[in-house]
Amino acid sequence: MLAVIFADINPNQMKKYFFLLTLAFLNFTNVVAQSNKVARLDSLYTALYNSGIFNGNVLIAESGKTIFQKSYGLANEKTKVKLDSKTAFELASVSKQFTAMAIVFLNNQGKLSYSDDIAKHLPELSAYKGITIQNLLVHTGGLPDYMQFAGKHLDMAKIATNQDILNIMKEFTPKPVFEPGEKWQYSNTGYLILGSLIEKVSGKSFGVFLKENIFKPLKMDRTFVYRRRFNPEKIKKYADGYIYSDSLKRKILPDELGKDYYVVVLDGIVGDGMVNSTTEDLLKWDRALYANKFISDTDRQMIFSSYKTNAGKETDYGFGWNIKNSKEFGKTASHSGGWGGYITYIERDLDHDKTIIILQNNDTEKTKIPAKDTRQILYNLPIEKQITVSEDILKKYAGIYVTSDGKESTLIFEEGKLFIPFNPEVKLELIPVSATKFIVDGFSPEVTYTFILNEHGEVAKYRVQQIEQGVDKESVRKKSE
Helix, strand or coil: CHHHHHHCCCHHHHHHHHHHHHHHHHHHHHHHHHHHHHHHHHHHHHHHHHCCCCCEEEEEEECCEEEEEEEECECCCCCCCECCCCCEEECHHHHHHHHHHHHHHHHHCCCCCCCCEHHHCCHHHCCCCCCEHHHHHCCCCCCCCHHHHHHHCCCCCCCCEHHHHHHHHHHHCCCCCCCCCCCCCCCHHHHHHHHHHHHHHHCCCHHHHHHHHHHCCCCCCCCEECCCCCCCCCCCCECCCEEEECCCCEEECHHHHCCCCHHHHCCECCCCCCEEECHHHHHHHHHHCCCCCCCCHHHHHHHCCCCECCCCCECCECCCCEEEEECCCEEEEEEEEEECCEEEEEEEECCCCEEEEEEECEECCCCCCCHHHHHHHHCCCCCCCCCCCCHHHHHHHCEEEECCCCCEEEEEEECCEEEEECCCCCEEEEEECCCCEEEECCCCCCCEEEEEECCCCCEEEEEEEEHHHCEEEEEEECCCC
């Protein structure tokens, strides 16, 4: 029958029909594939929410078009107000990309230069010679983390500001951990100083400068700098950040732990955090970063390049972004954040124009950033299944380990899982991929821990690797006394 029909059609018409049929088929296939992605994403996040692993908002986009957006859980545990697409979250370290962009603008305005020594603009830091603004942007400055040295000198009865930390650095001159450019080490201190530089050079507050130069031009109407304890305001549709109290057996605000709790005391500091936003506003930010109207090609190249140490080793870090290249996903720029009950993540797949935005307002022992599984679904790949390792083995790995230079680190076993305490509030789970090899949950670029046993089957040491950043170190198990 078809042969009879086609016999009456001239060859040119037949080619046209076949082309239209092929186009229709491809369109149908794309629709089915997109529908499958959405179903898988919803299934993933619903399962995580039902398991108490995820509480927050997620937005996934391709070529700037939102393909999946949903809210899971509560914005306020007391009032039972639910999260929605307009809910703002504190971004924690995802804020660093906005701090970096402010520095780019000030450089372009001729008010500072990436090569300037930081003491040129902040005389309080004259003891730290040779550290440049660019060192701070890419975490090669070598300054110690202020969260480790400030507590000994701060007045715990009041909320600290950037100037308080600068005053401590001037008076006590905490020793750098390495020479500028010698190594890469993530530094909240560096971005705190960048926040102070922005205020000093612009003559405006950190929040006002970001609002005038970034948030307002991009119509990011739900994005702002907010220090909820230092300068309380009534914010509509705001997600409170919750941590879990083992003693009270419930989620609590960090404030319930007292005015001297470090999250409360450090609430006045900007630069390394304190930007608040929504998933929808962050998508506007993502789109602007592709447009020459907002930044130039030169700026884009500076921001999204990996910088090298003095020895030529790649840091895989740009101006406020982790930079990674892989065969599967091409070049990606991402950043995570964790602070005061908030766990956040943004990823921009630059070669394929895909965007992942995840904002959470619960930080418990179960919380995870499901970025890896989300990415697998986004590229129509299967989700990698975790293996099960017995609790007896996990308990064996828990303990204190010592590096070759005498620094101690601790692994803890809780709730049937193995964790690395990242700071007093945040614990990062070690997820098993074999009986001896684990990956750090939600960390990008990927970090692995491999446990090495002696001939008696006892844990001798572990090897931690982050291939993209050239990290390969061993820590020996400390013998119990």
